[in-house]
Amino acid sequence: MTEPKIVLASKSPRRHELLRNMGIEFTLMVPDVEETYADDLPVRMVPAFLSSKKANAVVEYIRQDQLIIAADTVVLLNDRIYGKPANEAEAIEMLQMLSGNMHEVITGVTIKSKEKEITFAELTRVYFRRLSNEMILHYVTKYHPYDKAGAYGIQEWFGYVAIEKVNGCFFNVMGLPTSRLVKELIPFGIDVTAS
C-alpha cells in the first residue's frame, strides 16, 4: 500500500513546524472559509466544527491518494472564546484577562480523504502567573502576537516566563495535538512511528 500524501489545510506557521517536527511531509492548501458558526453551537465544539469546515473547503481539490489535515485552535476563558486580537489594545486586554488565571486551549482536528473523515478535539489547561502590565506591554509591542488566538505564543519568550504549568498536551497549545494525531492517522495508513 502506498502511503497517502498529506495536504495540510492551514496557513499557520506553527502547524507547519509541528508537522515537520513530527516527521510528516506535506503540501499546503489554504482553505478559503469564513470562520463562522451557529450561535447555539456549544463553545467547546467550535474548533471541531471549524476544522471540519476547513477540510471540506479543500476536499474537492485533492486526489484519491491524498489526505487532508485541517485544524482550528481556540482559547477559552470562563467559557468565552478569545480569538486573534485585532490590534495592540485588544492584545493587551486579552493578556490582562488571562493573567493569574487558568484558561483552556482546544484544538479541533479533521483528517479527511475522499472516502472518510474523522474529527476530534483535544483540550489543554494553561495556568498563567500574574503578569505585570509592564511585561504585557513589552511582549505585545515586541512580538506582535496578532495572528495568535489569545494573543500569545507558548513557544516564544512569553511562554517561558509567563506560564506556570500546563495540564495536557503542550503542542496542542501551539496548534496541533501531535501525539493524538499520530494515533488517529494510523487507520488512514500512516504510521509516523514506524521507521
Next chain:
Amino acid sequence: MTEPKIVLASKSPRRHELLRNMGIEFTLMVPDVEETYADDLPVRMVPAFLSSKKANAVVEYIRQDQLIIAADTVVLLNDRIYGKPANEAEAIEMLQMLSGNMHEVITGVTIKSKEKEITFAELTRVYFRRLSNEMILHYVTKYHPYDKAGAYGIQEWFGYVAIEKVNGCFFNVMGLPTSRLVKELIPFGIDVTAS
C-alpha cells in the same frame, strides 16, 4: 543598582537554549563534581542536593557582582531514579519502562551569589503513550539520547509523538523550570519581565 551577571553552571545545551530564550545573558562555568549523594537522601531531594553541590563547586571562582544558576534534572519512575543511559541497550530498556506509564521529572535549581543561596525544586508529571519496540529502536539509533536523563528529549521528534500529556511546567522537563526561575530571580535583583 547594576544587574548581577549570570554564571550558568551547566554544560547542558538544552539549559543554554532555555536561558537564552528567557532573554537572560550568561557566561558558562562548568562544575567539576561527582554526582553522588548519601544513600539515605530521599530520592525527591536528590536534584536539589546536586544543584547546590554544583553551585558550590564554582562559587569560589565568581566575582562579587556575579550570580550562579546551577541545576540538576532527574527522571523518576516508581520512586527509582533513571539517569543518563550508558549505551543503546540501556536507553532501549529505559524507554520500555517508561512506555505506557506516568513518570516524574524533577529539576532542582540553585541560585547563588557570594552572599546568599536559594535552592528549590519543581516537579512535572509526564505521561507516555504505549510505545512499540520498533519506535523505541528507531528513536534510540537515530537520536542517540545518551546525554539525557530517562533517555529522551521532550523537544525532539520523540516528544511530539510519544507524550500524551504533561502536568506541570513543560520546560522543566528540558532542564529548567523557566517561569519559576523568573520569579525566584527577583530577590537577586533580576527581573527578566521588565523591559
